[in-house]
Amino acid sequence: MSQQTSALQRFKNFKPGSTLVMLIVVLVWLMPTIGLLVTAFRTQSDSVHTGWWTGVLDPFHQHWTLSAFEGVFSSTWNLGPAFFATVAIAVPATILPITFAAFAAYGFTFLEFKGREVWFSMIIGLMVVPLQAAIVAILQMFVALDKWLMTIPGNEYGDFHLSGEYPAGWIVHSAFAMPLAVYILRNYMMTLPHALIEAARIDGASHFQIFWRLIIPMSVPALASFAIFQFLWVWNDYFIAFMFVGNHTVMTYQILSMLGQHGEGWQIVMAGCLISVLVPLTVFFSLQRYFVRGLTAGSVK
Amino acid sequence: MQDILIAILAIIVGPLATFGFYILLNWLVNLFPEKVGRSLRPYVFIGPVLLLVGGMLVYPTVQTVTFAFMNADSTAWVGFNNFTRLFKDPNFLSTLFNNFLWVAVVPITTVVFGIAIATLTDRLGAIRERVFKSIIFMPMAISFVAASSIWRLNYQWDSGDTQIGMLNAIVKAFGGTPVAWMQAETFSLNSLLIMVVVIWGNAGFAMTLLSAAIKAVPEETVEAGAIDGANAWQSFFRIVLPQIRVTAVSVFITVLISTMKIFDVIWGMTGGNFHTNVLGVDFFLEYFVYNDTGKASAVVVLLMIAIIPIMIYQIRTYRKQEELR
Numbered sequence: 001m002s003q004q005t006s007a008l009q010r011f012k013n014f015k016p017g018s019t020l021v022m023l024i025v026v027l028v029w030l031m032p033t034i035g036l037l038v039t040a041f042r043t044q045s046d047s048v049h050t051g052w053w054t055g056v057l058d059p060f061h062q063h064w065t066l067s068a069f070e071g072v073f074s075s076t077w078n079l080g081p082a083f084f085a086t087v088a089i090a091v092p093a094t095i096l097p098i099t100f101a102a103f104a105a106y107g108f109t110f111l112e113f114k115g116r117e118v119w120f121s122m123i124i125g126l127m128v129v130p131l132q133a134a135i136v137a138i139l140q141m142f143v144a145l146d147k148w149l150m151t152i153p154g155n156e157y158g159d160f161h162l163s164g165e166y167p168a169g170w171i172v173h174s175a176f177a178m179p180l181a182v183y184i185l186r187n188y189m190m191t192l193p194h195a196l197i198e199a200a201r202i203d204g205a206s207h208f209q210i211f212w213r214l215i216i217p218m219s220v221p222a223l224a225s226f227a228i229f230q231f232l233w234v235w236n237d238y239f240i241a242f243m244f245v246g247n248h249t250v251m252t253y254q255i256l257s258m259l260g261q262h263g264e265g266w267q268i269v270m271a272g273c274l275i276s277v278l279v280p281l282t283v284f285f286s287l288q289r290y291f292v293r294g295l296t297a298g299s300v301k
Numbered sequence: 302m303q304d305i306l307i308a309i310l311a312i313i314v315g316p317l318a319t320f321g322f323y324i325l326l327n328w329l330v331n332l333f334p335e336k337v338g339r340s341l342r343p344y345v346f347i348g349p350v351l352l353l354v355g356g357m358l359v360y361p362t363v364q365t366v367t368f369a370f371m372n373a374d375s376t377a378w379v380g381f382n383n384f385t386r387l388f389k390d391p392n393f394l395s396t397l398f399n400n401f402l403w404v405a406v407v408p409i410t411t412v413v414f415g416i417a418i419a420t421l422t423d424r425l426g427a428i429r430e431r432v433f434k435s436i437i438f439m440p441m442a443i444s445f446v447a448a449s450s451i452w453r454l455n456y457q458w459d460s461g462d463t464q465i466g467m468l469n470a471i472v473k474a475f476g477g478t479p480v481a482w483m484q485a486e487t488f489s490l491n492s493l494l495i496m497v498v499v500i501w502g503n504a505g506f507a508m509t510l511l512s513a514a515i516k517a518v519p520e521e522t523v524e525a526g527a528i529d530g531a532n533a534w535q536s537f538f539r540i541v542l543p544q545i546r547v548t549a550v551s552v553f554i555t556v557l558i559s560t561m562k563i564f565d566v567i568w569g570m571t572g573g574n575f576h577t578n579v580l581g582v583d584f585f586l587e588y589f590v591y592n593d594t595g596k597a598s599a600v601v602v603l604l605m606i607a608i609i610p611i612m613i614y615q616i617r618t619y620r621k622q623e624e625l626r
Contacts, residue, residue: 015424018424019425022418022421022422025418025437026436026437029436030436031455032448032451032455032501035454035467036450047465050463050465051463053467084305088305088307091311092312095315095316096315096319099315100319103323103347103350107343107346107347113340113343113344114340121619122354124615125615125616126354126358126359127615128558129605129612130601132562132581132600132604134358134361134365136365136597137360137361137364138357170311175353175356175357178350182350190626207342208323208324211346232441237444238445238446238565238568239565252444255447255450256446258450259450262450262454266465269450269454270450270454273451277442277443280443280444281442284441288435292509295509295510296510
């Protein structure tokens with residue numbers, strides 16, 4: 001036996017090599033992030049004249065400073081308001097689509113009705129529609145809606161409008177997240193024991209009660225993993241925020257503006273990036289287990 | 302301050318309003334006689350979503366297709382004029398070529414890389430595995446805007462003697478001449494370097510899914526192969542790989558779709574200049590910079606034509622899965 005499994009054993013015990021290769025890969029992978037971290041704490045003159053790695057190789061002869069952070073939060077870059085604008089888009093744009101998708105997933109999983117397969121196939125097909133395809137027409141729809149709103153007495157100047165405001169971003173983000181959210185949640189609900197739902201039905205529970213009391217608590221892992229995914233996606237988004245929430249400046253937009261002026265030193269851009277990645281990285285590392293479980297449960301856009 | 306209040310308000314009001322909306326719908330359906338109510342009830346659950354995707358995805362997409370056959374401000378029909386204008390423009394042909402290059406390089410590289418890392422880490426101890434995987438996965442939490450910033454610093458070229466970009470510092474250390482990488486159009490070198498950023502960002506996603514698939518491969522199948530005298534490579538290619546094929550294909554498709562419509566990275570790295578343009582960026586330029594709705598929509602229609610086969614494939618795969626359930 002030992003003779004025969006030796007190939008397998010060799011395959012399995014070949015560990016120093018694997019470790020070494022992975023160490024190199026991981027080092028390369030970390031390099032850009034280390035560069036980000038180091039540069040954010042350098043002075044302008046250091047970052048213009050020397051590579052960031054000098055900060056790592058010779059840490060005691062550097063002029064470490066927090067001035068870049070003062071810079072990004074100053075009135076020039078206003079990253080503070082941009083941070084809260086990002087929160088104001090990301091949090092509702094995470095909660096709303098999940099609520100809608102959970103209801104729909106329940107309908108697709110536990111209710112029998114005509115056309116169920118057709119509707120669901122449509123949802124699957126819509127998962128791959130690029131957002132560019134819908135953007136032009138949605139922008140025009142919102143403009144038309146705002147014009148109509150101006151006919152309401154008291155709103156002649158269009159003070160109450162949708163274009164460029166947070167709810168526009170919430171709606172668009174929700175719509176684009178919907179197919180994938182429904183798909184993932186339905187796949188998860190398919191794995192829940194149908195017998196339990198049947199029993200609750202016989203006991204006289206309505207679909208609403210079953211949904212709220214049974215299915216939602218049992219679906220927490222799937223809900224959580226999609227929430228994390230959607231939050232990261234919205235937080236990191238530039239495209240939709242730029243096009244639909246133009247009246248508020250989000251962090252990704254500010255970072256691109258900073259990037260346009262990197263000639264004055266990279267420390268400002270990197271301090272901005274560092275602030276913007278803090279939240280997603282915290283979410284990611286504290287909830288990594290949920291996130292990974294969710295990823296492996298269903299495919300992702 | 303106002304933003305914080307709005308966010309807090311939305312967190313509380315949003316879900317409550319949404320749930321209230323569903324309760325209202327349910328209550329309305331209960332007003333109907335039992336027989337009618339039963340056929341309406343499913344639409345209490347799925348109706349709002351159907352309305353949302355219908356109004357915000359299906360209808361606008363159809364609308365975009367019609368815009369593609371109209372002029373710049375959508376006031377008159379112009380037939381295929383937008384498309385002929387696109388295909389007569391040598392810059393657009395280079396844009397198309399870049400898109401093909403992206404699609405040819407990024408998805409397959411990401412999957413191969415993901416399999417390699419998943420296989421390597423699978424053989425290590427639990428702690429090493431977890432640490433390595435977390436590090437590879439981390440860029441997924443970083444926006445492509447931040448990623449472009451970080452990588453532009455790495456690819457930076459300075460006219461003077463010192464190079465603060467890492468790549469050029471390495472080139473110089475080996476006695477080479479520093480290069481302005483983002484302007485290096487020969488053999489699309491600049492595009493390839495931008496692809497590195499995307500692979501850096503996506504490899505963790507591929508690794509995670511493939512790693513789960515590899516762990517699900519039954520131990521006995523590998524052992525049986527070993528008994529039959531398979532070496533490490535044979536056991537990987539003949540036994541493990543066929544069993545993770547389905548996952549590999551689904552990762553490939555997911556990355557493929559996101560690659561076809563790629564925007565943020567290229568916008569951040571070059572703005573589509575120096576022949577690095579792709580359809581996603583070209584759409585943005587046509588619409589927001591040149592204000593040509595017709596041409597922008599035509600670009601999107603071409604993108605959708607490329608995506609339709611994938612859409613059909615996805616629906617067919619789903620149907621097959623359902624038959625197996």
